[in-house]
Amino acid sequence: MNFSAALPTFVITLREGVEAALVVGIVLALLKKAKQSKLNSWVYAGVGVGIAASALVGLLFSAIIQAVGSINPEYTPVVEPLMEGVFSVIAIAMLSWMLIWMTRQARFLKAEVEGTVTAALKQNNGAGWGVFSLIFIAVLREGFETVLFIAANFQQGFFPAIGAIGGLVSAIAIGFLLFKWGVKINIRLFFQIMGVLLLLIVAGLVVSALAHFDTAIATLAKLNRQSESLCFYYERFTRNPSCILGPRVWNTSKILPDEQFPGVILKALFGYRDDLFLVQAISYVAFLVTVGGIYFRSLGMGVSKPKSESATTHQSISSGSKET
Template sequence: MDLSSAIPTFVITLREGVEAALIVGIVLAYLNKANRRNLKGWVWAGVGVGLAASGMIGVLFGWIVEQAGTAGVSIEQFLEASFSVLAIACLSWMLIWMTRNARSLKQDVEGAIASTIKQDAQAGWGIFGLIFFAVVREGFETVLFIAGKFQQGVVPTLGALAGIGFATGIGALLFRYGVRLDIRKFFMIMGILLLMIVSGLVVTALGHFDAGMNALAQVDRKSASLCFYYERFAKPQDRDCVLGPMVWNFSKIMPAEQFPGSILSALLGYTDRLYLVQAIAYFVFLITVGGAYFQSLLGRSLFPLRRKPTNSSQ
């Protein structure tokens, strides 16, 4: 059994799960401090219902994927590309936003709880909603990634479950047993891994889009012009529909479906057939989103505004 497809889902659910576990732990600790332990049941209800809702979203996406498979190759490929683009956008935003707001996470959550528990009649529902949306947000991003990669089956699901289990264990170590872990370093390492995985998803999304355009181009002669690289730029032996000339072909040396290609594919987005547009998009994404991520690690803005120095003598 090839377990490489479990790596991305494990990394994502581990990171997302630890973020959710931090919020749950902060809420529980604050309720203990405020002597509102009677509201703990609402916390666990929010966790349970949030996980169930995430599972239902996954089932819905799986059904959409199944229906797309019966609607035609082009529909299926364009749907895969759409899921991939949404996953790229959501995970990239989450990566940068969380890094920029990690320092104030505890303060923000505690402020939300403080205002919630003041409303005695609705305090339980307020706590439930806070936890529920935190869990669903993390679950939705994970499910969207799985749908974007079209990684259906047992192995990716096992990776996701393992990630949730490890995240739960880290949460227990932090808040129940008082183990001191360097959370900042953890999120930095996981963020770098996530950045590489999402960069690979850019390559995957373009591959799906190219396959969809290729399927449309074969419908009739009028649609053949959609594959403009078939008639321009690329040589016949290495041409592709909209991805341009081939950069490399390692299908015989290191296939993406076999070790170690499968590991590189899972972690770095490696493909044994890489085309020019994919290579450009991959590096543009790494430079822009990766640059914004590392700038946020340093607490800086990607494009800081510089003020002109003023002359104090005037």
């Protein structure tokens, strides 16, 4: 049983879940301060419906994959890796964008949530729906990213889903530590560490996506002679098992296989592959240089005022713990 498949989704769900937990905690603290605790039920409803909606999106993706695969059973070996590759590309785009966007917006999170809640409370009849919408969108946004990642790895069975559940439970526990029991945690450091791990996981997803496309095209070339030209590299270098990925960079399957410990951990968290090809290696490095560079520059945007931001973070945490 490959429990390592649960590690990436655990990290992703933990990070995204803590972001949602911060929003929930801040909202509950603000409602308590405004003596509007009667609206807490709308907060919990938003969390529940957001999680349920994320699960439904996951089921929808699974249904789409099965429906497409059943159109022509002969081409199922082509459709499955192709769909994995497509979902991988979508997940890469979404996770990368959210990583950078949330890093840039983190310093304004508390102010934005306060403004939204204050505006909702001014609407006597629609205050509950305003709070519900804020929480629902926050939870659904984070859940959608996890669902995309799971969909991109659907052949790994239920283990990615187990990792997502573990990450969700851990995120809820951290939320209680922060806002219920007043435990001080360096949120900035937590998100920086999780951000780097997420960056490496998504870089590994780039390698996997290319492998899925290579498998799909190679299988199609075998099934349909008219598609043989798509597998251009294999036709020129028949000794190399790559179809579109170029020459092999290394094959360390006998030294450090990626299906056994510790290679399986390196594969899950850092994108290691025991059989790597040139296009994969270039794409991996290019992703880290471009997206990683943007991410680390985003971290540097708040370096000039670390004390004030740290004080704001601790103030929101302490206010949440005292008022609850």
